[in-house]
Amino acid sequence: MIMFKKAVYLAVLFLISVPLQAQINVYMGGNLQGNYSWIRGDEQTMEPGFGAGFSFVYWEYEYWFIKAGIDYTNKTSTILDYAEDYGVIPENPDDKINITFREQAIGIPLTIYFRPYEWDANTILITGTLEAMMAINVKESSEEYGEIVLKASDFHTRTKTNLGIGIGYQRQLDKHMFLNIVPSYNIDLRADRAYNSITLTAELIFGVY
Numbered sequence: 001m002i003m004f005k006k007a008v009y010l011a012v013l014f015l016i017s018v019p020l021q022a023q024i025n026v027y028m029g030g031n032l033q034g035n036y037s038w039i040r041g042d043e044q045t046m047e048p049g050f051g052a053g054f055s056f057v058y059w060e061y062e063y064w065f066i067k068a069g070i071d072y073t074n075k076t077s078t079i080l081d082y083a084e085d086y087g088v089i090p091e092n093p094d095d096k097i098n099i100t101f102r103e104q105a106i107g108i109p110l111t112i113y114f115r116p117y118e119w120d121a122n123t124i125l126i127t128g129t130l131e132a133m134m135a136i137n138v139k140e141s142s143e144e145y146g147e148i149v150l151k152a153s154d155f156h157t158r159t160k161t162n163l164g165i166g167i168g169y170q171r172q173l174d175k176h177m178f179l180n181i182v183p184s185y186n187i188d189l190r191a192d193r194a195y196n197s198i199t200l201t202a203e204l205i206f207g208v209y
Contacts, residue, residue, distance in 0.1 A: 024176050027057035029205035033073065035186075037197040039101060041079035049075040049197075053109075057205050067111040071131070075195050076102045085154055086145040100141045101193055107133035107162065113180070121172040127182055129164035138193075160191035164199070176207030 033051035038044045053071035078100040082090045090096075109131040117124040135158045141147040166184030173179055180203040188194040 024207035024209060025058060025060045026209040027055075027059055027176075027178075027205040027207050029055045029057070029203060031055055031071075031201050031203035033071075033199055033201045035073070035075060035197045035199040037075040037077055037195045039077040039079045040194050040196060041081060042096065043080040043098075045078040047076040047078070049073065051199075055203055055205055063115045065113050065115075067109070067113065069109060071107045071109055073105050073107065073133075074102070075105075075197065076100065077195065083142065083145055085140055085150060086142075086148060088145070097142050097144050102139045102141075103135055103193070103195070104137040105133045105135045107131045109162075111164075115170070123170040123172075125166075125168045125170050125180060125182055127164070127166040127168065127184060129162070129166075129184070129186070131162040131164070132159065133162050133188075134159050156192050157190070160194070161189045162186055163189060166199075166201075168201075174206075178205050179203070180205070 031053045033053070035049045035051065036046050037049050038046040051071055051073035053069050055067055055069045057065055057067045059065035078098055080096045081099045082088070082095060083097055083099070084090070088095075109129050111127055111129040114126040115123045116126060135155070138150040139147060140150065164184045164186035166182040168180060168182030168184075171179045171181075180201070182201045182203070184199050184201065186195075186197045186199055188196070
């Protein structure tokens, strides 16, 4: 009986000590983004925007890790385009006007981070992102026709795919807390109005298990 009690105590101590000694490989956090974006089209402008998001990171291996999450982005650009969304039917190829598009979108990114070089608490990061996105609000404005908000019926599709590559920097702030700062170049695919963006992301992650 005494031996059984000792075995129970040892088993409990073992079960408690294993999680304490285990390496943390699940991280959570958030990010803030600044972007300069332009729509691929005629006489487009490059204009500032912003974004924010929630990050969920799985970090099992020293030299790479992966992130999923949810992001909100706000992008703006002006292009020379037909006023068909205002109900105006173009009569000749020159019937284009300057239209400003402001798009708000929600995205689910999947990002892989590579850590090719590390010194002290600093690390170089190389990133690749594939993100499924959906426009939740798009406004058009022009001097000639004012402002309209596009309805779901105005889109061929509200969903699009975004690809991004980046090279950035990671700083270890604490044993299980890291700051990632990554400039990236991003392009929309399969979109009614496809944006290109240069984005700067500041991301704080901390270990939870």
